[in-house]
Amino acid sequence: MIPAGFEYHRPTDVASAVAILGRHGDEARVLAGGHSLIPMMKLRMAAPAHLVDLRGIAELGRIEIGDDAVVIGAMVAQHDLIAHEGLAQALPIIREAALQIADPQVRSMGTIGGNLANGDPGNDMPGLMQCLDARFALVGPGGEREVAAREFYESAYFTAREDDEILTRVIVPRPPAGAGWAYEKIKRKIGDYATAAAAVMLGEGFASVAMTNLADTPVWCEAAGRALAAGDVEGCVAAMLEAIDPAEDNRGPVAFKKHAAAAALRRAIARAQARRA
Amino acid sequence: MSKMHVKLKVNGRQVEGLAEPRMLLVHFLREELGITGPHIGCETSHCGACTVDMDGRSVKSCTVFVAQANGAEIVTVEGLTNPDGSLGVIQEKFREHHGLQCGFCTPGMITRAHRLLQENPNPTEEEVRFGIAGNLCRCTGYQNIVKAIMAAAAELNAAKEAAQ
């Protein structure tokens, strides 16, 4: 499995990266950790002529813990998310989810930005960020704009990001004190995508619920959150089952996936409730 | 495609070479530098036979372009042998506890174990199993690998204590 050739660029600031992308149009792709793109290139299902590696842009590697929100640079690796004590204090659900992504080596390279921007319905971070109501900063030739995670995903591998834009930062609002949280992932083995995964946050009078790999985008379900906020667990599950639209694959047929989705969601809710202060 | 100038530090030694950016790090190490410890097992970042240490982190060198690694510091299993040529502690414990059979996964497994014990010098069995879950072995069933890593942790910790 050998990728086709390409020109390699390693800019040191975002503006240069955007400029290179602009110069080469759809011939160019952004390279973050590469753990989705490189396998695709090795299978020759992707053959960009230019790769714009973001690893030289120091500002994209930062995590800032603010009073109201946490800002995570796009090149922060899953490994960094797990290791960061401040983040674990502010948003422990991120560590819990990151630990369930792939394996240690992949987490060394795989980044939050790549995980979010690729638009792969199997990725864990998009559903989590929808649950947390995060916003993504996108920088393009026209400057910076923000898009809500809940509005970012259009269909599998299609997102609100334009080809000449770079997802640079993730802004995650801090949940109210005492909120319960859980990320629950059912998978065949370590290294696999989710058969079904659920992100749950809940607290006094609110709840937010999103699921992964059960449709061609992550599924954040407002009705499910509303039901859960009212204490109606089964209503929450029922609403979510209405919202998801899983496809049959090697992980199983649709009916199984719905059943597994319900199980994952119930487990996540139970753990989140137990963690609620 | 044009080649680029690549500079790396590998097992403590500065190396340079010309390579296409698309060359995978594992091929650069194996073909250009003759460092054949890292092996190629699955090519899709699942098996971990190609695991090396890159800037203090375990990575799968079959899924890293040499261009990405440019400027990095790499440690392979060859770099874990003692300077006098004797086996390093983890290598010795793998031998002592029969933590390998065909030997193909072993370089990646030992390199990963090395980093795991840097990250967590005192792991539980569960933490070892979770920590090496990116490395597949078809021969051993992992049981003796886990035993070897636990034994290595104990010996490294004892040595650390003695030194203090």
Add this chain to the structure above:
Amino acid sequence: MTDQTMTPEERAASLEGMGCRRKRVEDVRFTQGKGNYVDDVKLPGMLFGAFVRSPYAHARVKSIDAEAAKALPGVVAVLTAADLAPLGLHWMPTLAGDKQMVLADGKVLFQGQEVAFVVAEDRYLAADAVELVEVEYEELPVVTDPFKALEPDAPVLREDIKDQKEGAHGPRRHHNHIFTWEQGDRDATEKVLAEADVTVEEMIHYHRTHPCPLETCGCVASMDKATGKLTVWGTFQAPHAIRTVVSLISGIAEHNIRIISPDIGGGFGNKVGAYPGYVCSVVASIVTGRPVKWIENRMENLMSTAFARDYWMKGRIAATKDGRITGLWCHVTADHGGFDACADPTKFPAGFFNICTGSYDIPTAYLCVDGVYTNKAPGGVAYRCSFRVTEAAYFIERMVELLAIELNMDAAELRRINFIRKEQFPYASALGWEYDSGDYHTAWDKALKAVDYEGLRREQARRIEDFKAGRTRKLLGIGLSHFTEIVGAGPVKNCDILGLGMFDSCEIRIHPTGSAIARLGTISQGQGHATTFAQILASELGIPASDITVEEGDTDTAPYGLGTYGSRSTPVAGAATAMAARKIRAKAQMIAAWLLEVHDDDLEWDVDRFVVKGAPERFKTMKEIAFAAYNQAIPGLEPGLEAVSYYDPPNMTYPFGAYVCVMEIDVDTGEWKVRQFYALDDCGTRINPMIIEGQVHGGLTEALAIAMGQEIAYDEMGNVKTGTLMDFFIPTAWETPNYVTDHTVTPSPHHPIGAKGVGESPNVGGVPAFSNAVHDAFRAFGLRQAHMPHDHWRIWRIAENLGLHG
């Protein structure tokens, strides 16, 4: 302490002979990354070959346009069937008496089939060139179901033999039929079934899977035009057989071919066969005059080389109402893919599947196997088992469980009352084997006691109550398995591969200073031969194991042997090692007698020396004798101390074991967890317990993978759905349990050291133990049979079908 003051026990211990947990000599290299695997072989001027493969499972190849590929700088050649045809190499013989296309000759029969071979300066250029070869296909109807393949109007797959009524194994009754193989007494079995108190009938599928060693297959072929000598390094489990095959199909004289198996990164049967890559590499090296390397990638490995299993086994079992099994009937529909490339001894087209009466004294049995062509990859190798023995063990261990359900009996007790009794050995089975030795009851009782079987059953009963009362969603399965293996192929009178008798060999040279080198016809792929064969020699010759080099895998130096698979190394080459050592000892005795000026008969062997009977202070050590062999003129004796043995085993060996698996199963998600696994193995004499335990851990983990998810799955179009390690299930350390190993020792009476072989037992016995655990969890709710693999969704489906989801 000198050897004057050491006791015989101390001297024996210092040798690190049989029974010692000797550390492996291989590991000093392997742990430092200093192994030498085929992809580590690098020769000056070496080229790299890569295949263009078919995206279709069944298609006519209308045209191949390689011009653009050839025009790419760095591309040296592109080979197609048209280039190989003049050499007669566009097809090659298979191990099963069929033939297989080396490169697509007019059509393709499975997805991933080799169509063209690109040779370039390096692997990057070769991969680029593969993309540039344009192949025009015309799709043909695809058959992936072996039952549909036998329907009258099924598409003709093998047009080359469609009118051939006679195959390598007798008559063919349909254009997609390969052979029918019958064993046992059909009429008598039908009669027993008709008259039985109780019968059970069931279809049991052992799905298609793949050995998937971590190192894929590959080779480096180097034709030296100056000397006319061809050297091939490769992942060969049987290097000598490969040499003979290469000679026969290429016309190169056998003495001009040197096959070298370097270190092999796991084999498990994948590396027994001969693949188109080997042939193309050899041809390309001859054509270009340069060494050519070919290394499969993982997808190619899973798609094209050496699948295993794919047996549809219809069974009928008969018993008295108190549980005595009276008869067994089995019909197998064997899916062989597009070419019959099974790796079995010639006279056994379904391998040793006729061991399917298992550990039980079944007086009457009948077996019929039909081999069928489909649009799937060829292979049919013994994936960590002796030929088709895993299928047989799974079949009988499921049939016994089904019978227990029918009789409403405990499955452990049903086994106990049907085991072949100790005093019945050697035991002649109804399907034609003579089991050498066994003590099944002792092993079984030890296993059940070790796990507190009664306690487990009580816990299971409580769990079922809790489940029914809504207090848990998890069930508990207790998986039992008692297996009998048949390994060590095999006696030349009935076992051969391509006409080569399945003996094996060992050649020993004792050096003047008392150290030694032994060379064998086998080849280690992780089993630790360099360690364990030295232990056999240490015990037989009184030379410390650390003073003995063991070498394998180079046909220019090793004696002819049939290689390593089917757990045959210890039973056959291990025996050859002991026999060669005994020849050396016989000569050593004569030398010692001359040195001590006594008659041969006045000497006795004592660990590492010959001692004059009744005069323990008068002796000659093996070390002294070795030196004398090279510096004394001994009347009537040639100088030197060497021996070679070619060992033709009188019988197979029959290792056995008793396994218990305890598994937790979530009925909603199908998630499972192995809570406990106890494995008792009886492999006869134990050479290195550490290595035996390691083999058991590994074999059980491969069994876990197979039972719980690992498969080569196809869609209706013949597309492989499980072509990468994302979907082809190999458990990580996280999903793999700890195993408890145990043993009994029932030596083989016909083997020189009583050893039976162990490498494959855990896979043979493990698969039924895991699968039976899944079945057992649902037994109380009415489950009879659910096909493997038991991945999450299929377990969920069991629960769904039983109405357990409310």
